[in-house]
Amino acid sequence: MKIAVLGTGMVGSTLAGKFAELGHEVRMGARDAKNPKAEAWAKSAGPKASHGTFADAAAFGEMVFNCTNGAGSLDALSAAGAENLRGKILVDVANPLDFSRGMPPFLFAGNTDSLAERIQEAFPQARVVKALNTVNASVMVNPGLVPGVSDVFVCGNDAAAKGEVTRILKEWLGWQVVVDLGDISSARGTESYLLLWLRLWGTFQTPHLNIHVVH
């Protein structure tokens, strides 16, 4: 599959690296066509890896992963272009983190809205699925870093899109349990969970942690 990964940080490079390793054609998108981190990533990730602007990447991808900083996601997606997102699955991995007051970060959306909802509203023809934002980048592509069974979530208005993302989470990344939480507004739950996740990280002194829902 041709995959666009928007964002050059830890989440973007980890997911892009995993997809390339699995044999997919991956284009990493950044604000600037000559982003040094994207260049370095593309050079190291093999012949099927490339990089470009957000628009270059989004136009290339059959599926798009938003791995940009949450505070910059709407701008990055505007730069990617609504026409390059139309009809495509847009997996929103970002969190609405506000580091302006230091650590721990606050959330700039939540409770009555979510970053995922803002993205879906701004790009109504994209098929937004919130996923993977509840775990650390290393855990996203290697659920086995956390012992035993733990869970990830999908939220979105498009059932077929959630089904396809669920398949990818299971078959490509190895997640055993993918919980469909409902429509895109359920991302309020998974984004607000970050406030608990940050405290759990502080308690257990490792970002390699996750939750398993028991019922």
Add this chain to the structure above:
Amino acid sequence: MKIAVLGTGMVGSTLAGKFAELGHEVRMGARDAKNPKAEAWAKSAGPKASHGTFADAAAFGEMVFNCTNGAGSLDALSAAGAENLRGKILVDVANPLDFSRGMPPFLFAGNTDSLAERIQEAFPQARVVKALNTVNASVMVNPGLVPGVSDVFVCGNDAAAKGEVTRILKEWLGWQVVVDLGDISSARGTESYLLLWLRLWGTFQTPHLNIHVVH
């Protein structure tokens, strides 16, 4: 132990009933001395059960459980009286739920503060421990309703108070895993988790659910 349970709803009556069943002296507090639900509860819960105003109950209890509606908790605790809470462990089980816009509820605190912090700030001489607010009332007193191992959390500024609440959660209520998340500000995490919990309830169609932290 002499225990005050403030609040006559599902959470208050469930916890009060369990403590009475365990042989403790329990006084249920309500706004009015003649609250019919508190009267009925006290009548059914045996000779060691009693009821009264919030102040009656708080004065009686060696430990106080805040099981009032989150929106009314500060008023209820003011009625209970700072002098009746001074030096005592105050277990805050309430959630900052705002039902004014229907279901699902929103939170009226979170992200940059929490109900538990507001309570600790308003009653600086109470030893506030946030606990049990992440599970349904029936599960609070019967963790086995959820299959396998799942977790509850304690948050608070007073380590000895958290230790005593942890002991009660384990020895009286049967919780196997009690995670100390840190100071009272970590209640932002457990209160905001409600937004995820509500969606999980919707997905699994049962309130008998919980999470297990894996790390």
